[in-house]
Amino acid sequence: MGFQAGGPVKGALFCDREEIIDELWAGIKGLKSGARQNFALVGPRLIGKSSILEVLRERLEREKMEGIYLDCWKIYPSSLQGFLEAFAENSMRSVSEALGWTARARSRIGDAIKGTVSAILDLTKSVGVEVEDFLKVWVDFRERRINISDLMRKTLEYPEQIAERHNKFFVVILDEFQEIYKYGPDFIKYLSATIYHQRRVCYIISGSAVTLMRRILEDRGSPFYGRFSVKWIGPLPEQDVRKLLVRGFKGEGVSYDEDAIIDIIRKTHSHPYYVQKLGQSCINSITKRKSGRISPEIVAEAYDDMLCDLSFHFEEELRKFEPRYRNILATIVLQDAKTPSGIAAKLNIRAGEVSPYLKRLLDMQVIEKSEAGYELMNKIFEDWLRKHYSD
Ligand SMILES: Nc1ncnc2c1ncn2[C@@H]1O[C@H](COP(=O)(O)OP(=O)(O)O)[C@@H](O)[C@H]1O
Numbered sequence: 001m002g003f004q005a006g007g008p009v010k011g012a013l014f015c016d017r018e019e020i021i022d023e024l025w026a027g028i029k030g031l032k033s034g035a036r037q038n039f040a041l042v043g044p045r046l047i048g049k050s051s052i053l054e055v056l057r058e059r060l061e062r063e064k065m066e067g068i069y070l071d072c073w074k075i076y077p078s079s080l081q082g083f084l085e086a087f088a089e090n091s092m093r094s095v096s097e098a099l100g101w102t103a104r105a106r107s108r109i110g111d112a113i114k115g116t117v118s119a120i121l122d123l124t125k126s127v128g129v130e131v132e133d134f135l136k137v138w139v140d141f142r143e144r145r146i147n148i149s150d151l152m153r154k155t156l157e158y159p160e161q162i163a164e165r166h167n168k169f170f171v172v173i174l175d176e177f178q179e180i181y182k183y184g185p186d187f188i189k190y191l192s193a194t195i196y197h198q199r200r201v202c203y204i205i206s207g208s209a210v211t212l213m214r215r216i217l218e219d220r221g222s223p224f225y226g227r228f229s230v231k232w233i234g235p236l237p238e239q240d241v242r243k244l245l246v247r248g249f250k251g252e253g254v255s256y257d258e259d260a261i262i263d264i265i266r267k268t269h270s271h272p273y274y275v276q277k278l279g280q281s282c283i284n285s286i287t288k289r290k291s292g293r294i295s296p297e298i299v300a301e302a303y304d305d306m307l308c309d310l311s312f313h314f315e316e317e318l319r320k321f322e323p324r325y326r327n328i329l330a331t332i333v334l335q336d337a338k339t340p341s342g343i344a345a346k347l348n349i350r351a352g353e354v355s356p357y358l359k360r361l362l363d364m365q366v367i368e369k370s371e372a373g374y375e376l377m378n379k380i381f382e383d384w385l386r387k388h389y390s391d
């Protein structure tokens with residue numbers, strides 16, 4: 001076992017995040033004593049949010065607590081109805097665990113929500129009142145006796161209803177929450193009210209679109225304002241990166257120089273995905289050479305390989321920008337121009353023309369403003385750009 005770059009990591013591959021996990025867990029446990037808390041994990045892509053949620057899920061399972069988990073990116077079709085179907089199915093699964101339904105009843109959940117008559121009959125016969133009313137709502141919706149607003153209300157209420165009836169508690173986890181934010185103001189308002197008034201269900205959401213999430217969670221006018229305790233997820237602490245690397249190299253049976261570890265920490269800025277990716281790339285480098293230990297030279301070579309490997313991804317990033325944005329980014333990176341006037345001078349335009357673009361790039365969290373001026377937020381992307389434009 002060495003490194004894993006991509007996909008939620010768990011077990012021995014998962015490192016640190018103790019503080020946040022303890023806090024989330026304390027919040028979840030508080031649910032049972034009536035001190036309900038909702039959390040939002042916010043941070044850029046690949047910083048480790050899903051991995052934290054995965055660890056929570058495992059812990060919920062171990063402690064025999066019910067989790068309702070949805071990756072909002074994977075909801076298909078991407079519509080309110082698609083979301084409600086997924087939510088209903090997952091809620092029922094969780095309820096089936098909580099109440100110990102038979103395996104046969106469990107196997108009919110998906111089809112029953114989709115409206116298969118035999119599955120509805122099977123489930124109702126085996127489970128009874130717990131599902132009858134709820135499945136009827138879905139039948140009524142499919143037969144157009146009720147509209148999607150009613151369906152939404154009944155579906156979002158379901159876990160709380162069951163929890164009350166059976167003295168249970170549910171934890172709803174919505175990964176990549178910003179994806180469902182687009183289902184319209186009605187949904188958002190109702191979801192926010194649900195989150196507010198339910199007593200036996202708590203919500204843990206995550207979001208990668210940092211600016212949008214900030215708006216959703218922290219704007220006074222937003223329905224979600226004040227509903228969540230917001231946790232910003234950033235790089236790992238340096239000593240944990242060190243642990244992760246040492247464990248990974250030892251796991252692969254390779255030796256390393258202390259300087260190499262320092263270089264990896266410096267180059268990756270302790271960003272967990274890049275740490276894993278560079279760790280992997282180092283292993284590949286010495287495997288190619290068939291010998292040796294991980295030295296600073298190996299790290300340098302492996303870093304170049306990693307940038308090549310990430311080209312596809314970064315090129316796609318770059319394609320999202322119109323030429324003027326790309327020119328500005330290139331100027332910041334290659335010409336070391338960090339102020340609007342500096343950038344404008346290099347591009348031969350007025351400073352006033354640069355400012356709106358910079359503002360947008362700031363908004364999109366592509367650049368940040370430090371004392372020295374504007375800089376790229378993702379230093380690996382910056383290195384890649386430098387290489388890309390000088391090739
Ligand atoms: N706590 C961690 N310990 C070790 N590696 C991690 C950790 N968190 C994230 N990673 C690395 O980062 C990658 C992306 O993590 P993920 O949880 O999917 O991020 P996100 O959900 O924020 O996009 C993982 O595949 C893994 O390589």
Ligand SMILES: [Mg+2]
Nearest residue numbers: 049050051175
């Ligand atoms: Mg994720």
